[in-house]
Amino acid sequence: MTQSPPCPLPAPKERRRLRESKSLTQAQVAAEVGVTRETVRAWESGRSTPTGRKRETYAKLLSSAEAEGQAPAAEAVATTSAAPVRSRRSVGRWDSAPLDQGQERGGGWVRPAAEAGENPGPVVSSNGATEAFDRLYAYAAPGLVRQAYLLTGRRILARESVERAFQLAWQRWPEVAMDRDPAGWVRAAAHEYAMSPWHRLRPSHRHPEAPPADADDRALLDVLLSLPSSYRRTLLLYDGVGLDLPETAAETEATTPAAAQRLLHAREAVAERLPALAVPDQLHRRLTELAGAEKLQAPKSTLVRANGERRTRFWTRSAIAFTVLIVGATALTLRTAPTRYEPVPAPGSMISDVPLRTGPGALSHADKKLRDKLHKSARSGPHRLAPEVD
Incomplete structure (x- = not known):
């Protein structure tokens, strides 16, 4: 008996947008599907994917939101909030190295995320x-190392974070290759x-x-x-990388x-100590320079892939050895x-x-x-009886 294919689901970011377009909270979606709010958050961040009946219910809920065609509520919320929403930057994205003049846009292995209003496509490779993987690494790794350095202030940890993320x-890889934003997937893991x-x-x-x-960079x-x-x-993501608020x-x-x-609070803290960076464009420029x-x-x-495969083999063998040890102890x-x-x-x-x-x-x-009485008598002593002479 063959199983029916799972219901198609949009990308994690698209799931969030569809939910907000229907003015639903994560708690409301969780109650509708029958899961917890943390599970819905994991679905929208791409950490996990629903299966079975929950996947069907979740897919129907998102498809109904898409069919209604309402304007995204996230934009209205961000507009009314104190931080204005600006369009995605077309330059200065740190999640990728500068594109070569001869690199094809939109038709290669990854569509640049800096395209205004356009989601990066899935990774495709003919070879x-x-x-x-090597092309994705060459595309995103240099910028991710600089981002990790700004997050931690440590150069060794920055390189290690990027290496672990790509491992x-x-x-x-099959999941990353089919993601709409492979560079964003690796960026989230590195951060x-x-x-x-x-x-x-x-x-x-x-x-x-x-x-x-x-001195300015230190400050x-x-x-x-x-x-x-x-x-x-x-x-970093908003004023540095250039992502929009949602x-x-x-x-x-x-x-x-x-x-x-x-x-808002981060900008206020930066402007309080460095008044020259109160303007978002100046802050973006200084972050790029730093x-x-x-x-x-x-x-x-090649070294990242080799170390990743070596680490995977080590933990696999360790798990096998631990399992054998448990089986041996049980036997x-x-x-x-x-x-x-x-x-x-x-x-x-009792023994008699x-x-x-x-x-x-x-x-x-x-x-x-x-004993005490005898000891005293020995010192003063009673008079000995002696015969009397007649």
Whole structure:
């Protein structure tokens, strides 16, 4: 019996847009589908995909929102909020290196995300996954290293974050290749790894790295690192990378009003310490200059793929060894465990006709009293009886 193919679903960002166009919250969608709000958030961020009946219900809900053709509510919310929504930047995107003059736009392996109002297409490669991965790496890795440096202020961690993100992308390449924005997928993975709070426990992070040589760059980097991690990432994505407010909110897993508030507070903190950067265009220019001032190079794609495959083999073998160990311990337990019930021996009973213990023992109270009396009598002593002479 053949199973029917799963219902088609739009891209994660499109799911969020369709939900907001119908003026629905994530809690309302979760109640309609029968899941939790965190599950709907994971669906909209691309971390997971619904299956079974929940997928059908979710697909019908999104298709009804698309059929109504209402204007996206996210734009109205962002317009009424304190942070104005501007169009996506057509230049200055850091998630990719500058396009060569001879590179084809829109018909190659990835459509540049800087195209205004256009979503990047899926990765397509005629020469195999390896060539497509290498081209994606050459396209996005240089800019992602600079972004990770602005998020962390550490050069080694920036390169490590990009390497780990692309290793994860290589492990899940079929999913990344069919994503509408492969560079955005890797960018989200690199940012999350770079801003993980567990890095502060590493011995190498107990000492800060050397700051930038320029005084203005040092001041701007200090302001960025003083911001909360969520504010810093929102500011980087909106004023640095050039994403619009709904895309920034989706990538940071926040609501659009929450992302707008974070952006406002981050801009106010930067303008308070650096008044010259109160204008968003000036802030974007300085962020670009600060990112380009550091000579950060990502490792080669072949090395990233090799390290990723080596890491995958190591963890696979470790999992197999751990499983074999558990199976062996279970088999040993079953082999040595008793197969029948053995009653506990009864408590001991009294044994008669056992002679009493002999030998000197402790003196009783009467014995001690007699001993003391005799000792006193020995010193003063009673008069000895002596015969009298007649």
